Amino acid sequence: MDEERFLATHLVYERRSNQRQRILEWFAEEVNPNVSDGETFDILSVGCGGGHLDVPIASTLFDRAVRLRYTGLDPNVVECESFARLWRAAALDEAHLEVVAESFEDFRASRSFDLIHFVHCLYYMPEPAAALERARQLLSPQGRLVVFQAPRGALNELAGRFYDKQYGRPTLFSEDLGVLLDDWGWEYERQRIDASLEVSPLFGTDRETGLALRDFIVQVDGRRLPAFVQELVERYLTSIRVRDGEEFRIAHPVDVFVMRE
Numbered sequence: 001m002d003e004e005r006f007l008a009t010h011l012v013y014e015r016r017s018n019q020r021q022r023i024l025e026w027f028a029e030e031v032n033p034n035v036s037d038g039e040t041f042d043i044l045s046v047g048c049g050g051g052h053l054d055v056p057i058a059s060t061l062f063d064r065a066v067r068l069r070y071t072g073l074d075p076n077v078v079e080c081e082s083f084a085r086l087w088r089a090a091a092l093d094e095a096h097l098e099v100v101a102e103s104f105e106d107f108r109a110s111r112s113f114d115l116i117h118f119v120h121c122l123y124y125m126p127e128p129a130a131a132l133e134r135a136r137q138l139l140s141p142q143g144r145l146v147v148f149q150a151p152r153g154a155l156n157e158l159a160g161r162f163y164d165k166q167y168g169r170p171t172l173f174s175e176d177l178g179v180l181l182d183d184w185g186w187e188y189e190r191q192r193i194d195a196s197l198e199v200s201p202l203f204g205t206d207r208e209t210g211l212a213l214r215d216f217i218v219q220v221d222g223r224r225l226p227a228f229v230q231e232l233v234e235r236y237l238t239s240i241r242v243r244d245g246e247e248f249r250i251a252h253p254v255d256v257f258v259m260r261e
């Protein structure tokens, strides 16, 4: 998918899931910046995307009168522009935003961070262990590293097949991340957050929304897929959907890992 299609389909997908709201609630409850007066709480969001999650996170902390410096990092230029736009619209001017349009591998930080988070972006990194090791080095003494990573499960059994092929490596789901951290010996807390994705347009008449949902699920511009693959995807999604009144839903959980310096 090109950058614009990725952002557009991601927005459609997230709007139909209650997972992002749950992630936001997690940040609101768990992140209590205990910086002393006059100090700044420094956050690095790796793979920040279009800012649709980060701007509400920043607003929540800003409302608590925390002096905030927020760095959003993403190689997708279209998403970085969206982030800066949303930040301006949220009138967070007194909090400092820096948007860095590059990959984490290329990022050269000039300071350490009190909180570094990776929300659904470790899958895309060629060397996730190296990325976590670098993030650890960028934490300030009391800093926390937070990773939101999807477990395998019905939806990702499908998504993973496409990701593995596209990126030429096995996709790191939360089960694999747990093994990686256990092998490494870095202590962590882990919590499952349940959520669901409303997928009715995949099976209804709103074709455009249905295609956007399908494309984001498999991370491929589906129009390029052979007809028989499109049919297999549709049959698989039909087999895992659950009726909820007039709607269809698919489980959309996420695991959160928290590591301390």
Ligand SMILES: C[S@@+](CC[C@H](N)C(=O)[O-])C[C@H]1O[C@@H](n2cnc3c(N)ncnc32)[C@H](O)[C@@H]1O
Residues within 6 Å of the ligand: 010, 046, 047, 048, 049, 050, 052, 053, 073, 074, 075, 076, 079, 102, 103, 104, 105, 118, 119, 120, 121, 124, 125, 126
């Ligand atoms: C599924 S989106 C998640 C965006 C955002 N964290 C959210 O939850 O809304 C994954 C993001 O990771 C970014 N990404 C991919 N490779 C990356 C890399 N090597 N370094 C940093 N970000 C990367 C993508 O551009 C994309 O915006």
